[in-house]
Amino acid sequence: MDLTERKLKILQAVIADFVRTAEPVGSRTISKNYELGSPATIRNEMSDLEEMGYLTHPHTSSGRVPSEKAYRLYVNEMMKKRELSQEEKDAIAKDLYSNVTELENLIERAAHVLSEITNLTAFALTPGKEQDKLKYINLLPVDDYTVVLMLVSDSGKVSNTAVRLKKPASEETLRILSKNMTYNYSGKTLSEALTIDIIQTLQADAEAMAMFENSIAPSFIRTLEDMLNVNLYMDGLTNIFALPEYNDINKAKTFFEMVNRKADITQKLISRDDGIMITIGGENQDEDLSDCSVITATYHVDGKMVGKLGVIGPTRMQYDEVTSVVEYLTDNISKAFMLTEGDDDDR
Amino acid sequence: MDLTERKLKILQAVIADFVRTAEPVGSRTISKNYELGSPATIRNEMSDLEEMGYLTHPHTSSGRVPSEKAYRLYVNEMMKKRELSQEEKDAIAKDLYSNVTELENLIERAAHVLSEITNLTAFALTPGKEQDKLKYINLLPVDDYTVVLMLVSDSGKVSNTAVRLKKPASEETLRILSKNMTYNYSGKTLSEALTIDIIQTLQADAEAMAMFENSIAPSFIRTLEDMLNVNLYMDGLTNIFALPEYNDINKAKTFFEMVNRKADITQKLISRDDGIMITIGGENQDEDLSDCSVITATYHVDGKMVGKLGVIGPTRMQYDEVTSVVEYLTDNISKAFMLTEGDDDDR
DNA sequence: AGTTAGCACTCGATGTAGATGAGTGCTAAC
């Protein structure tokens, strides 16, 4: 079976309607609002589209809902970039630069503006020091329950953190872990390091693995973030309460619990590709994100990747608008960085 | 009518039951579980208690619910401090000090532990530099839409922030505002300054007032917080989803919106009295807090007030337990500060 | 005089049955 012109139009119509109303879309509605044939025809086509996996059916006698596959098709093939009008751009820019004094502040503000425009939850990651690389990692025993975690970077930056252990660790375990961590992380940029999953490489030594997971990992991530000088801002968290998909208190709860794990989010954001990136529902690795879509964009300094900006919302979102706004904002931020370069190292 | 011994016991029983179950308490329940007389007797007493304002009646045929007045009486007169057992103390202390490396971290950790134990939302305010006082405040015009807000403290600390205005301001207005702010704030400690409501004193000049409110105030508060080095941590936000009083999605929404206004919360916390302080429902000034209770405690260095720790939850909370835990935690933090004094100025 | 048993009454919660209507799938005619 083929995706004929008409099927595409119908699919697009269903998506448009569903994104607007959050209600399953029936054949009559489409027939009335678009010149695509009678309800019966539309029904036949919809039935085909369902067979092909683009639509689903909450129950026998209800309208159709787009599947993730449909959104993916829409984003890849059908969505045309929504150009922001000059007024919109001006309004955004005005909003973005009001009350902004330093760049850190601009990033925070961008998350705010983004959440206000999209009515979704927005986040922004401040620029990290990209160039520096990890050199080695060492765990030094202090007493039975305390070790010092030491990170050294190529540029000579050293960070020490004392870590309290849950169980005493043998020197042997510490040695294995130090060696393993150095092996896995050295030569990586600080932000790359955040994206590595070391657990697997430790399978061999259960004790070292347990220790890493329970005691070392949180301090390690925190220290890396600190060396990176990375900061995560979120805004518009309560926007989700306006969305019908979160009328269920449990959904809302899961969402907030997910969003509260800031370390996870930072890590996930950093590991996303450069440029505008859209992940839909199950394409997100995280279980808790499986009925959300995430759109992120990267802003740059000197052509290097440095920070991220994005939104998280239900799969039913205005992909075109959100994409445009996210892009416009990152462009603006990149521009702002260019203008003020050189005078942002004094805090 | 008098609060007889039995009335008190019944009231206490109603409170205890309601705190546990969140359901209105009937006379039979009390009669069965406590040796206080037959259901009929209890009913008579309850009726009296209702007349006196200690109990209310959601509807004719339901059990009784304690009023705020009842909680206040309970907290003031009936509550006996719940001594934590040594095991509990040890568990808390162990939890508190795990993964803690610097004091900033300890405060964050305290909020975490507190929220875990109480199953409520906890917050903690890091220590502010108490001693320093504001000396003068100046607003310097840069261009039509930009002014520089300058704060100078007694100790010579200076903070500048550029502020973008919504409307151009005349030099006259700036002069009035600078003078007024200096008049109101100079001589105050930084934290005192946060508690002052200057708006009233500006009634005379509508333009200055509007400018302050719309443009200056946010930067001003931010700068003060920065000079104070104050940081607000919150934890256990999602705990409220487990409480029946927040099954209503709108209640949950209001709660999160309130809690997200961090600047407000910081300000409110700083202005609370020293020592353990309990405010119940309507006793909280804030509209959005009117069906919450807030318990805070202060931790000290050198006997000076420096930081706050507390929880926020429904008026139906375990006042005795929460109070004990909050107190134990602040004691611990104060102690920790004493031990490490002198080596906490290197970040 | 205080306590208690008894009883009518209230009112939210729960359950059931029918009506409604939006929507489908299928068949047959166009």
Next chain:
DNA sequence: GTTAGCACTCATCTACATCGAGTGCTAACT
């Protein structure tokens, strides 16, 4: 290939009966 027509499905709404936890009041008891 398109469309009208119709039987069927199923969530949602309404009305109504039932249940039961709880009260208030009265009268009897101690």
